[in-house]
Amino acid sequence: MTMLPDPRRWWVLATVSSALLLIVIDMTVLYTALPRLTHDLHATASEKLWIINAYGLVISGLLLGMGPLGDRLGHRRLFLAGLVVFGLASLGAAFAPKPAVLIGARAALAVGAAMMMPATLSLIRLSFSDTRERALAIGIWASVASGGAALGPVVGGVLLEHFWWGSVFLINVPIVLLAIVATLWLVPARPGNPARRWDLVGSLQAMAGLMGLAYAVKELGKREPALGVAALAFAVGALALVVFARRQRRSDDPMIDLAIFRLPGFGAAVVAALVAAIALMGVELALTQRLQLVLGMSPLAAGLYLLPLPLAAFVAGPVAGRLLPVVGSRRLLTGSLLLAGLGVSVYAVLHTTPGTGSLAALVAAGLGVGAAFAAASSTIMDSAPPERAGMAASLEEVSIELGGAMGVTLMGSLLAAVYSRAFVVPAELGVPASVRDSLDEALMAAEYMPQAAAHAMVEAGRLAFDQAFMAVLIAAAAVLLVAGVTLLAAPFARFRRWERGSVTARC
Numbered sequence: 001m002t003m004l005p006d007p008r009r010w011w012v013l014a015t016v017s018s019a020l021l022l023i024v025i026d027m028t029v030l031y032t033a034l035p036r037l038t039h040d041l042h043a044t045a046s047e048k049l050w051i052i053n054a055y056g057l058v059i060s061g062l063l064l065g066m067g068p069l070g071d072r073l074g075h076r077r078l079f080l081a082g083l084v085v086f087g088l089a090s091l092g093a094a095f096a097p098k099p100a101v102l103i104g105a106r107a108a109l110a111v112g113a114a115m116m117m118p119a120t121l122s123l124i125r126l127s128f129s130d131t132r133e134r135a136l137a138i139g140i141w142a143s144v145a146s147g148g149a150a151l152g153p154v155v156g157g158v159l160l161e162h163f164w165w166g167s168v169f170l171i172n173v174p175i176v177l178l179a180i181v182a183t184l185w186l187v188p189a190r191p192g193n194p195a196r197r198w199d200l201v202g203s204l205q206a207m208a209g210l211m212g213l214a215y216a217v218k219e220l221g222k223r224e225p226a227l228g229v230a231a232l233a234f235a236v237g238a239l240a241l242v243v244f245a246r247r248q249r250r251s252d253d254p255m256i257d258l259a260i261f262r263l264p265g266f267g268a269a270v271v272a273a274l275v276a277a278i279a280l281m282g283v284e285l286a287l288t289q290r291l292q293l294v295l296g297m298s299p300l301a302a303g304l305y306l307l308p309l310p311l312a313a314f315v316a317g318p319v320a321g322r323l324l325p326v327v328g329s330r331r332l333l334t335g336s337l338l339l340a341g342l343g344v345s346v347y348a349v350l351h352t353t354p355g356t357g358s359l360a361a362l363v364a365a366g367l368g369v370g371a372a373f374a375a376a377s378s379t380i381m382d383s384a385p386p387e388r389a390g391m392a393a394s395l396e397e398v399s400i401e402l403g404g405a406m407g408v409t410l411m412g413s414l415l416a417a418v419y420s421r422a423f424v425v426p427a428e429l430g431v432p433a434s435v436r437d438s439l440d441e442a443l444m445a446a447e448y449m450p451q452a453a454a455h456a457m458v459e460a461g462r463l464a465f466d467q468a469f470m471a472v473l474i475a476a477a478a479v480l481l482v483a484g485v486t487l488l489a490a491p492f493a494r495f496r497r498w499e500r501g502s503v504t505a506r507c
Contacts, residue, residue, distance in 0.1 A: 008187075009128055015187060016079070016123050017144045020117070026172070028153055031152060031156065031285055032292070032302050034052070047103070049409075051103055053412075054110065056405030057110075057405045058111065060401045061207020062207060063397050065200060066078065066115055066203075076187050081115055082112045082115025089108035090176070093109060093166070094170040135322070135378050136318060138374070138377050139374040140321065142320070143316065151310035153306050157302055158300055160300065199247075199251065201247070202248065205243055206244050208236070209238070212233050212235075212237020214405065216234035269329065269377075270399045272372050273373060273376035273399040274402060274403040274406075276337065276372040278406050279340060279344065282407035283473065285411060286472040287469070290465060290466070308359055309363075309365060312363045313367070314370065317370045320374035320375050324379075329379045332375040333379070336375060336484075337484035340369050341480030342364060343365030346358075347361035348470060348474060410475075414475060416468075422463070424464070
């Protein structure tokens with residue numbers, strides 16, 4: 001019997017996409033707010049990175065469990081609960097009085113986002129029965145994911161032009177209320193599978209592992225790292241991930257069924273999404289800081305400078321969704337990563353001379369990232385059977401969120417490490433040691449120094465930051481290009497079934 005299409009399917013797509021836009025914007029909306037937030041809350045360089053990274057790391061750890069939980073309870077029910085948690089956490093973040101409270105609120109935001117994210121993609125997977133329509137819908141979803149993440153600094157810049165930094169969180173609340181009403185009205189309630197197991201312990205193990213490794217990387221990026229602390233954090237994180245992997249192998253109903261990676265193109269699509277997110281988040285974090293701290297742009301001007309990146313990503317998503325059945329998974333994934341890598345490489349060469357060249361480079365990077373997210377998302381979801389929609393959605397979203405967290409952790413630590421080592425200031429100025437940790441702290445210290453000394457220190461800090469920024473661009477371009485070339489050389493058999501249109505493969 002032919003399944004009739006759900007007449008509400010496009011409204012479902014609009015509803016879940018609006019919630020997804022909130023989630024991904026919150027990944028990057030603080031980028032333009034960081035200088036002002038750091039100043040107002042007197043946050044250290046380490047606290048600044050945790051304010052950014054707590055969100056991505058908690059989401060990454062919980063997403064694996066939230067997909068199966070959605071399969072068990074019903075994705076609409078979990079989506080609504082996530083909206084409520086996200087809205088309440090947004091209120092807490094908006095009025096946080098100190099860095100520790102803001103970090104906690106960001107973690108709570110991540111809990112709500114983790115509840116929603118697998119549901120967004122699963123509801124699309126279940127609402128669109130036609131393969132070509134589903135590819136277009138997932139392409140739109142992916143363009144929201146990539147373009148929204150790139151749009152975050154623009155939204156932050158617009159808000160900070162008129163309001164205080166907490167407004168970047170407070171704006172979530174009315175949108176959450178509208179999304180709750182739309183979900184209750186438009187999204188059909190489908191029963192879950194009570195037999196589906198939810199592994200909270202496994203989720204916490206995964207989150208502990210990721211946070212341990214992130215802490216180790218951040219510690220190594222400090223001016224004077226505590227090697228013993230870094231080694232301990234790495235050991236704890238690695239042990240937690242090993243225990244998690246063993247738990248999954250022994251489980252009768254694991255959060256991650258490793259057999260799903262045998263589906264054609266599935267593993268490569270996960271890696272492509274991970275790499276694209278690492279590059280996007282790392283470059284955006286460094287670029288927004290440079291625009292404001294080195295070039296002296298306002299948050300709004302910095303956001304507008306970045307606008308070509310999200311606009312290109314928004315355009316690329318639906319186009320990639322349409323092209324995927326025609327050109328195939330491997331070709332589109334490979335081409336997307338190489339295009340993004342080329343765009344970042346060209347920008348690294350031209351970023352000191354603003355003009356059409358650097359603008360075109362940002363557009364190319366946005367097109368590549370947007371197309372990579374769309375191709376990866378469609379490949380993952382079309383490969384998975386309906387009863388594993390939650391698991392597949394979780395893995396796809398983990399690749400994006402974990403990639404974002406890794407981008408902030410790795411590129412942020414690289415930025416801090418190179419800055420600290422490149423910062424050279426005459427000893428007779430008597431500057432505090434903390435100015436070597438970040439340019440933010442150097443600028444705050446300069447407020448209390450004599451004018452000539454302050455000017456010399458700030459110029460030294462800006463030169464050091466420019467060297468660190470170039471290191472981030474080179475690293476991001478290398479990651480994208482190496483991934484694209486590696487995927488191009490992968491055995492064709494891994495993609496053959498998917499590219500022939502076999503979207504009914506089973507684990």
